[in-house]
Amino acid sequence: AQSVAQPEDQVNVAEGNPLTVKCTYSVSGNPYLFWYVQYPNRGLQFLLKYITGDNLVKGSYGFEAEFNKSQTSFHLKKPSALVSDSALYFCAVRPLGYQKVTFGTGTKLQVIP
């Protein structure tokens, strides 16, 4: 069985400050890990993914994520938050060779001007 946990329902950060959105996962075997963003009344958009290799993955809009195998985490980060980053962020996992992607419960990011 595979699962994803996003422990924070909401994260508030001041504009210009660094942001972190947390994600931990549980899978059997090696994972493919993804981050998606959902703006209000829109579908999900892909941000970045971890497949293998370098633990620091860079993605769209200046976001990056760090894969930590020992802590089974894949936290999303950005050095300097923008008001336009305010949205709902989903972490997702797919075990290697499996068909199904499991999404976390989502974290609402609020960037305060």
Add this chain to the structure above:
Amino acid sequence: DTAVSQTPKYLVTQMGNDKSIKCEQNLGHDTMYWYKQDSKKFLKIMFSYNNKELIINETVPNRFSPKSPDKAHLNLHINSLELGDSAVYFCASSHGVGTDNEQFFGPGTRLTVL
């Protein structure tokens, strides 16, 4: 130039009615999905098709029946609609099965059952 499109965008109907949602992708992908997002924004996979064959069928009531006439289309028919079916339904597509490829999502169909 829409990659994944869904129709209709909004659907308001009475309990007991039957309705369909259509999805089309022009990305050349071979795998398509239906997701349900509830009022708390939880996202749950319902079905997935690869090359017109059903590959994921989660615990979904039999009232929900997907159909994939070709690789570019995946429709969702819902019989005898219930209040609990009210949600936003997202179609998505990707290339390959069990791969590291990301999914592309449609804009969603907001279904309201009265």
